[in-house]
Amino acid sequence: MSYNMQRKLIIVSFLLIPIVLLLMLLVYPTLKLLQMSFTDWDGLTSGFQYIGFDNYKELLQSEEVWVSLKNNATYFIIHLAFIPLEIVVASVLVSKLRAAKFYKVIVFMPYIINGVAVAYMFAFFFSPDGSMNQVLHLFGLDRLSQSWLSDTHVVNFTLVFISLWKYSGLHIILFIAAMQSIPADYYEAATIDGASRFQQLRHITVPGIKTVIELILFLNVRGALQVFDIPFLVTNGGPGYDSSTFMVYTIKTAFQYNHFGLAAAMAVTLMILIGIVSFVQSKLITIKG
Amino acid sequence: MSNLQTAMTRRFRRQLPLALAKHGLLIAITLIVLVPLATLLFAAFKTTPEITSGKPLALPSSFYLDNLISSFHKANVLLAVKNTSIIGAVSVFANMIIGSMLAYIIARFEFRFKRIVLALFVFGIIVPFYTTEIARFGLIKDLGIYNSLLAPILIYTGADMVQIFIYKQFMDKIPVELDEAAMMEGASYFTIYWKIIFPLVLPASATLAIIKFVDIANDMYIPYLYIPSEQFRTLSTALMLFYGDRTLNWAGMSAGIIWIMLPTLVVYFILQRYIFAGLVAGAVKE
Numbered sequence: 396m397s398y399n400m401q402r403k404l405i406i407v408s409f410l411l412i413p414i415v416l417l418l419m420l421l422v423y424p425t426l427k428l429l430q431m432s433f434t435d436w437d438g439l440t441s442g443f444q445y446i447g448f449d450n451y452k453e454l455l456q457s458e459e460v461w462v463s464l465k466n467n468a469t470y471f472i473i474h475l476a477f478i479p480l481e482i483v484v485a486s487v488l489v490s491k492l493r494a495a496k497f498y499k500v501i502v503f504m505p506y507i508i509n510g511v512a513v514a515y516m517f518a519f520f521f522s523p524d525g526s527m528n529q530v531l532h533l534f535g536l537d538r539l540s541q542s543w544l545s546d547t548h549v550v551n552f553t554l555v556f557i558s559l560w561k562y563s564g565l566h567i568i569l570f571i572a573a574m575q576s577i578p579a580d581y582y583e584a585a586t587i588d589g590a591s592r593f594q595q596l597r598h599i600t601v602p603g604i605k606t607v608i609e610l611i612l613f614l615n616v617r618g619a620l621q622v623f624d625i626p627f628l629v630t631n632g633g634p635g636y637d638s639s640t641f642m643v644y645t646i647k648t649a650f651q652y653n654h655f656g657l658a659a660a661m662a663v664t665l666m667i668l669i670g671i672v673s674f675v676q677s678k679l680i681t682i683k684g
Numbered sequence: 685m686s687n688l689q690t691a692m693t694r695r696f697r698r699q700l701p702l703a704l705a706k707h708g709l710l711i712a713i714t715l716i717v718l719v720p721l722a723t724l725l726f727a728a729f730k731t732t733p734e735i736t737s738g739k740p741l742a743l744p745s746s747f748y749l750d751n752l753i754s755s756f757h758k759a760n761v762l763l764a765v766k767n768t769s770i771i772g773a774v775s776v777f778a779n780m781i782i783g784s785m786l787a788y789i790i791a792r793f794e795f796r797f798k799r800i801v802l803a804l805f806v807f808g809i810i811v812p813f814y815t816t817e818i819a820r821f822g823l824i825k826d827l828g829i830y831n832s833l834l835a836p837i838l839i840y841t842g843a844d845m846v847q848i849f850i851y852k853q854f855m856d857k858i859p860v861e862l863d864e865a866a867m868m869e870g871a872s873y874f875t876i877y878w879k880i881i882f883p884l885v886l887p888a889s890a891t892l893a894i895i896k897f898v899d900i901a902n903d904m905y906i907p908y909l910y911i912p913s914e915q916f917r918t919l920s921t922a923l924m925l926f927y928g929d930r931t932l933n934w935a936g937m938s939a940g941i942i943w944i945m946l947p948t949l950v951v952y953f954i955l956q957r958y959i960f961a962g963l964v965a966g967a968v969k970e
Contacts, residue, residue, distance in 0.1 A: 396869070405873040406795050409785040414801065416842025421808045424819035431819065438730075484713065487706045498710045500956055501717050507952040509901045511920040512945045514817070515927055516724050519934055519941075526723040529741050560716065592702075621812050624904060628924075642814055647817050662815035669812060 425666075431659035438655035450660035460661070462574055463639040466551045466626075470640075471672075473555050473617035474562070478611065481563055485570035486600055499571070506565045514628035517557045518544065547637045554638050557625050562618065566611050573604035605682045612680065616673045620665060641665060727938035728752055731870050735935050751939035755926070758936075761943045763915070764922035768947070771833055771907075771918065773902045775840035776893045782841070783901075784885060787851035788877050792863065805845050813843065817909060824910055835910040840900050854885045891958050901948050919944050 396404075424581040426457035432450055454460050454545030484502070488495050505513065521527050521543035543553040577599065585595050601608070623642040626632055632647070641661065649658035727735055728751055729744035790802065820839070829835045857879065866876050904920035911918075917925060923944045927937065952959070 396872070398873075401873050402793065405877075406789055409789045409877075410801065413786045413842070414804070414843065416838075417804060417808050417845065420820065420839060420843040421811055422804070422964055423818060424816040424823060425811055427819040427822075428816065486707065486892070487709065487725045490706075498714065499960065500953075501714050503950075503956075503959075504715060504952065507946055507948055508902075509807055509919055509944050510925070511904050511923045512941045515923065515937065515941050516720055519727070519938065520720045521725065522934070524736055524934065524947060526741055529739070530719065533741070560720075564717075572960075577960070617812060621814055623814055628904070645815070645818070655818060658818050662818055665815050666812060670810075 412677060426465060428659045428662050431656055432663045434656045434659075436655045436659075438649060439651045439653060443656070446656070450657045451664070453657060454664065459636045459644055460641070462636045463632075463641045463644045466638060467620050467622060467641050469551055470555050470558060470622050471615065473552075474559065474610075474615050476621055478566065478608070478615070481566045482570055482601065482604075482608075483596070485567045486596055488567070489571055489574045502564045503568045504564065505557060505561045506568075508561075510561070511622050511628060513557065513561055514625055516606065517553075517560075518629045521553055539648055545634055547634060550630060550634065550638045554625050554629060557629065558622065561625075569607055569611060570604060573607035574600060577603040601682060608682060609677070612676055613673050616676060617669055620669050620672065648657070698819070724938050726939060727934060728942045730935055730938075732933050732935050735933070751935045752942070755936050755939040756943055758929075759926045759940045759943060759967075760917060761922065764917050764919045765947055767833065767916055768901050770841070771836050772897045775837050775900060776897050778837070779842040779844070779847075779892055779896065780889055780925060780955075783845060783848045784851050784882055784889065786845070787848045787855055787885075788881055790848070791852045791855040792881075801848065805848060808843070808845050821909065831911055831913050831916070832909065833916060836900075836906045839906055839910075840896075844896075847889075847896070850892060851885055851889065852879045854889075855881060858884050866944050879913070891961055894955055894959055898948055898951070921949060 431443075433445055433447060434443040435449075445676050473527050488499055488502070492498075509643045523542070527543055528537075529540050531537060541549045544550055581599050581603070582595055585599060586629045590598070594647050621642050622640045623646070626638050626643050627646070636644070642665070645658050645661040645665070648654050648661060723741060726742070726744050729746075729748050730751075731748055733744060738852065786805075790798070824830050824835050824839075827838075829838065862880055863876050866880060871879070901919055907916070907918045907921045908924065911921075914925065923940060926940045
């Protein structure tokens with residue numbers, strides 16, 4: 396067979412399966428979602444009516460949606476605020492340090508552990524019989540004791556803590572990986588010029604890992620707006636809707652209340668939100684070299 | 685004392701506070717990571733009266749194994765490990781094959797519609813994965829694979845293509861002269877992919893595969909939605925079934941959680957060297 400024939404054959408045959416899978420599993424559902432968002436489909440019967448923008452109007456007026464979104468915002472802001480600390484920890488771990496390898500294994504461990512196991516472990520840890528209040532007691536901080544998972548003002552922060560516990564290690568490891576690709580002579584030159592450690596961090600490390608920081612900022616938007624496992628498993632969004640998130644409420648709307656049309660509108664809104672927030676963030680946070 | 689020694693002592697004194705601060709920070713993090721895990725482990729060895737006695741941080745008074753033994757059977761850990769391994773291994777393998785095939789075409793050939801193909805896969809990365817489930821659910825039912833292991837395998841294989849961009853980076857580093865030399869010998873494009881390109885990206889993709897496997901083993905949402913039947917329980921859904929049993933106390937529950945944590949942790953400790961190496965390779969692509 397000539398190479399020209401072969402070339403056509405291999406391009407078509409190697410692209411066929413992945414493209415069919417992608418069209419089927421991602422493109423089609425996304426278009427379908429868009430279509431369903433303009434209907435009153437209940438997910439069970441085959442019939443539905445087009446109702447225009449009614450679902451979008453309903454979700455804008457729904458109090459539960461706004462409470463959930465506010466909770467997503469808390470995840471977003473707190474995770475964002477921890478990124479500088481994660482960079483500092485990563486920079487400590489790449490510096491020559493005794494037991495650095497041990498610390499790396501520990502730091503990344505929470506990300507490896509099964510997410511359901513983590514959620515239930517913390518449901519126990521923060522339960523009235525659990526250890527959190529006992530830990531506070533050890534440090535003489537009894538007055539900080541809380542009903543971590545049932546107090547309406549506390550519960551969402553408890554869940555954000557669990558999320559930090561699970562995902563900060565991933566960020567730190569990715570920062571470490573990026574820092575290892577910065578040439579060592581940059582730091583040597585800076586030291587000779589008398590730059591302080593903080594100046595080196597600010598002017599060599601941070602610009603050197605710019606792309607990974609941008610990646611994590613984007614993943615943070617996507618992750619914070621899509622939080623699902625932790626609230627779903629630990630509190631199921633409760634008490635009431637106090638620890639609900641946009642995703643938890645969307646899934647409940649679809650599979651519990653059988654209101655697929657509204658849920659589809661919420662899903663489309665979520666995609667748009669992720670786009671807008673990432674765009675605004677990338678304009679607001681710029682990393683200078 | 686010689687001058688050199690004084691200089692070294694001075695240097696040591698200057699660096700001591702910094703070193704203490706570094707270790708202080710890392711020890712604090714280590715405690716935050718380990719304390720919840722330790723109390724869980726203690727609870728697994730405790731009797732119910734011991735757990736409700738209000739001393740969760742105390743060591744168990746005896747080496748009580750009943751919780752661990754009964755929860756191992758009740759959560760059906762072995763079945764969960766089996767299902768998770770099948771889903772993980774098949775998806776990771778299939779994903780690796782089609783991912784590297786796709787990357788080979790993108791890295792080595794120019795053709796019409798290439799930009800469209802690329803745009804399609806970038807779109808696939810941007811679409812948030814949970815939301816599409818609402819529409820994908822009907823599709824999986826129509827395909828007749830609802831409540832079978834094929835459903836999660838298909839989704840994990842075909843709906844996550846992030847790694848093709850990493851494969852492409854690896855392939856770009858393989859000199860094209862290698863392909864040309866093989867063509868002189870009369871090798872077909874398929875032979876070039878299978879005998880030259882694939883074996884060369886294999887070590888790098890091994891680390892990607894480990895991470896993807898861990899992600900699949902830890903996912904609860906896909907198995908919860910598509911394979912609800914008890915015979916298809918995975919590590920995640922086995923624990924959810926176990927938790928749903930309201931007759932359960934925290935002593936038994938802690939033991940169940942320990943069992944579900946164990947498989948991925950064991951894999952992690954055995955393979956952590958490769959995982960870290962893979963992350964470094966992944967970052968170089970940036």
